[in-house]
Amino acid sequence: MPESSNQSNKPDEAEQAAERQSPSSRIVHEAILAEGLEELERPSLALAWSALAGGLSMGFSLIAEAMLRSALPDAPWRPLVAKLGYSVGFLIVILGRQQLFTENTLTPILPLLERKVHVSIANVLRLWGIVLGANLVGCAAFAIVVTRTSAVDRSLHEAIVAIGREAMASSFGTILLRGVFAGWLIALIVWLLPFAESARVWVIVIITWVIGVARFSHVIAGSIEAFAYASSGHTTWRHAITGFFVPALLGNLVGGVALVASLNHAQVVAGSEEASQAREESRPPAGGAPAR
Numbered sequence: 001m002p003e004s005s006n007q008s009n010k011p012d013e014a015e016q017a018a019e020r021q022s023p024s025s026r027i028v029h030e031a032i033l034a035e036g037l038e039e040l041e042r043p044s045l046a047l048a049w050s051a052l053a054g055g056l057s058m059g060f061s062l063i064a065e066a067m068l069r070s071a072l073p074d075a076p077w078r079p080l081v082a083k084l085g086y087s088v089g090f091l092i093v094i095l096g097r098q099q100l101f102t103e104n105t106l107t108p109i110l111p112l113l114e115r116k117v118h119v120s121i122a123n124v125l126r127l128w129g130i131v132l133g134a135n136l137v138g139c140a141a142f143a144i145v146v147t148r149t150s151a152v153d154r155s156l157h158e159a160i161v162a163i164g165r166e167a168m169a170s171s172f173g174t175i176l177l178r179g180v181f182a183g184w185l186i187a188l189i190v191w192l193l194p195f196a197e198s199a200r201v202w203v204i205v206i207i208t209w210v211i212g213v214a215r216f217s218h219v220i221a222g223s224i225e226a227f228a229y230a231s232s233g234h235t236t237w238r239h240a241i242t243g244f245f246v247p248a249l250l251g252n253l254v255g256g257v258a259l260v261a262s263l264n265h266a267q268v269v270a271g272s273e274e275a276s277q278a279r280e281e282s283r284p285p286a287g288g289a290p291a292r
Contacts, residue, residue: 068081079213176247
């Protein structure tokens with residue numbers, strides 16, 4: 001084959017190779033950074049409505065899991081199947097672009113770590129406070145409706161109470177530690193989704209299924225379970241808040257902010273600094289060609 005033909009094919013081959021490569025961590029970082037800036041610029045009322053919808057939607061994780069639990073025999077393998085229902089609420093919230101507090105342990109933190117001039121701690125706290133508060137209102141409303149009305153039948157109600165009992169069974173320290181893992185994994189979903197494309201559903205289902213099966217403590221999904229247990233009269237609302245919500249919240253913050261946002265930001269910054277240093281070293285001296 002003529003040499004010119006080989007040379008003309010090289011650009012096409014290079015483009016195809018580039019298309020098949022996974023995006024670099026820097027590209028993923030920039031995509032989430034842009035999303036974080038967009039979220040921080042949203043009006044408070046818009047955040048509140050979206051977060052209220054997110055809190056209500058997360059209730060369907062409890063319903064779906066209770067449906068599977070009540071339909072399956074009491075066997076050691078039952079949680080492996082029933083916890084598939086745990087993913088339903090996350091699918092609705094994430095694919096529906098509703099606000100979920102644990103996602104926001106990553107997205108608004110990156111602009112703050114990047115020291116964007118118009119991003120302040122006060123604005124991040126505003127977003128966190130609105131989203132967390134509205135999520136919890138949705139959680140409590142959903143829990144009250146499913147436990148104090150005839151919205152679900154008796155067998156489903158018993159499964160909901162059993163799920164709530166399991167959520168409340170661990171100590172403060174255990175829930176906090178499990179919350180670190182849950183916050184870590186949810187923040188990783190946010191990190192993986194920008195370029196997951198057709199695998200988005202599988203990313204959400206697999207990771208949230210792991211959270212459910214391992215009984216890691218997610219502050220929103222778990223609070224619905226704890227609130228349902230309290231609304232059924234099996235514990236006090238105060239115990240549901242101090243015994244589950246508080247440690248799960250602390251754990252999720254550590255997992256999302258410290259283990260994902262900070263570490264992934266650090267690797268991108270370190271990579272950028274190394275690349276800049278390499279460019280400086282390869283630049284020819286001013287006023288002449290590089291020394292031989």
